[in-house]
Amino acid sequence: MANLKWWKIxxxxxxxxxxxxxxxxxxxxxPILHESIRNLYFHVTMWFAMIIILAVSVVxxxxxxxxxxxxxxxxxxxxxxxxxxLGILGTTTGSLWANNTWGAWWVNDPKLNGAAISLLFYFAxxxxxxxxxxxxxxxxxxxxxxxxxxxxxxxxxxxxxxxTDSLHPGNGGNPGFGGYDLDGxxxxxxxxxxxxxxxxxxxxxxxxxxxxxxxxxxxxN
Amino acid sequence: MLLYLINKEIKLxxxxxxxxxxxxxxxxxxxxxxxxxxxxxxxxxxxxxxxxIIMLFASINAISKSFVQDSNGRQLYYYTxxxxxxxxxxxxxxxxILMVFMSLLCFAFYSVFINYLVQNLPMFLLSLLLGSxxxxxxLTMVSAIAAKTNGNFSMMAILSxxxxxxxxxxxxxxxxxxxxxxxxxxxxxxLLVLILINIVVxxxxxxxxxxxxxx
Numbered sequence: 096m097a098n099l100k101w102w103k104i105x106x107x108x109x110x111x112x113x114x115x116x117x118x119x120x121x122x123x124x125x126p127i128l129h130e131s132i133r134n135l136y137f138h139v140t141m142w143f144a145m146i147i148i149l150a151v152s153v154v155x156x157x158x159x160x161x162x163x164x165x166x167x168x169x170x171x172x173x174x175x176x177x178x179x180x181l182g183i184l185g186t187t188t189g190s191l192w193a194n195n196t197w198g199a200w201w202v203n204d205p206k207l208n209g210a211a212i213s214l215l216f217y218f219a220x221x222x223x224x225x226x227x228x229x230x231x232x233x234x235x236x237x238x239x240x241x242x243x244x245x246x247x248x249x250x251x252x253x254x255x256x257x258x259t260d261s262l263h264p265g266n267g268g269n270p271g272f273g274g275y276d277l278d279g280x281x282x283x284x285x286x287x288x289x290x291x292x293x294x295x296x297x298x299x300x301x302x303x304x305x306x307x308x309x310x311x312x313x314x315x316n
Numbered sequence: 317m318l319l320y321l322i323n324k325e326i327k328l329x330x331x332x333x334x335x336x337x338x339x340x341x342x343x344x345x346x347x348x349x350x351x352x353x354x355x356x357x358x359x360x361x362x363x364x365x366x367x368x369i370i371m372l373f374a375s376i377n378a379i380s381k382s383f384v385q386d387s388n389g390r391q392l393y394y395y396t397x398x399x400x401x402x403x404x405x406x407x408x409x410x411x412x413i414l415m416v417f418m419s420l421l422c423f424a425f426y427s428v429f430i431n432y433l434v435q436n437l438p439m440f441l442l443s444l445l446l447g448s449x450x451x452x453x454x455l456t457m458v459s460a461i462a463a464k465t466n467g468n469f470s471m472m473a474i475l476s477x478x479x480x481x482x483x484x485x486x487x488x489x490x491x492x493x494x495x496x497x498x499x500x501x502x503x504x505x506x507l508l509v510l511i512l513i514n515i516v517v518x519x520x521x522x523x524x525x526x527x528x529x530x531x
Contacts, residue, residue, distance in 0.1 A: 160527050212481055222471075
């Protein structure tokens with residue numbers, strides 16, 4: 096523990112706190128949701144962490160286009176992969192919840208479509224990368240697609256769900272996670288949970304980037 | 317310069333009659349195949365969805381070649397005398413013109429062979445216009461990216477589908493409203509979204525294309 100950086104310790108503490116308190120602390124009893132409201136600490140936080148990590152990916156993509164540093168490309172692509180992992184976790188937790196609450200693993204809903212489209216974007220990103228053999232070209236073209244995809248994704252998940260009613264909590268008059276029914280107790284876990292999962296994601300990213308940098312170093316020698 | 321380039325694209329297209337003819341024939345053949353399989357569609361939702369799916373694949377087919385058909389020598393020549401923004405804008409405008417014509421043709425054939433169910437024609441035509449422009453802007457930029465991977469068709473589809481699906485969902489919604497003859501005021505928010513997506517795509521392409529071009 097002694098040689099761990101402070102934010103890694105914070106990640107461990109916050110995630111442990113989220114898991115323990117998330118399952119044990121009292122939650123408000125709401126119709127339909129009942130105890131499944133605890134999914135707030137795991138499902139919703141995954142999307143927060145995913146957006147943060149994908150934003151990291153885009154920022155490094157922009158940096159690559161400006162400076163052409165190999166390192167930025169490594170961070171950008173690895174962040175996209177971590178983002179996909181978080182996206183899959185977010186979809187899985189959401190799907191499990193939906194099966195218990197709505198009685199179906201998947202429904203045609205703007206928010207779910209947004210999630211599916213975000214994942215499709217980044218799968219396409221990985222396929223694009225694998226289709227470009229030349230390193231410099233791969234970095235540049237995929238950075239361009241990354242910026243394009245991220246902006247479009249923000250437009251889609253920001254605008255489209257507001258256009259129609261939705262079954263999803265927080266839309267169309269359903270008891271949501273935000274606002275009136277998120278009591279003090281839940282906020283005490285929800286906000287630390289966002290920070291905890293995001294830090295954990297950054298930790299995974301830093302490990303993967305370190306690994307990739309080492310691999311390149313060995314290959315170049 | 318922009319007009320000159322668009323003019324060149326049109327001339328080039330008219331010279332290679334097989335390309336333009338191929339696209340139109342593709343649309344007609346698809347509509348006719350649908351006619352043979354469906355005979356007559358009386359359900360507005362199905363009518364509308366089938367129309368847009370035909371349009372989707374026809375436009376991917378039509379636009380996927382926009383950056384492949386320019387030879388390397390010609391691209392190098394453009395590179396020395398033109399601003400990259402001019403190139404992407406000219407391609408987008410040209411493709412938009414092409415797509416508007418194609419969508420009108422598709423709509424005409426579709427109405428004749430399958431059925432004509434549109435009750436609010438001006439709104440439907442407006443959605444057709446915005447849809448063709450949106451398809452062409454999204455697909456032009458994606459085809460520029462896909463051309464870097466030696467432009468195979470599947471890459472074009474993979475890269476563009478995540479962007480086209482939400483656009484298509486909105487488009488299908490607004491044209492369904494037009495087909496059902498719902499009042500215009502209900503359609504405006506959807507039209508606004510379509511215009512917003514168009515603006516975002518054009519803006520992004522304008523900023524990003526110069527980076528894509530520096531080979």
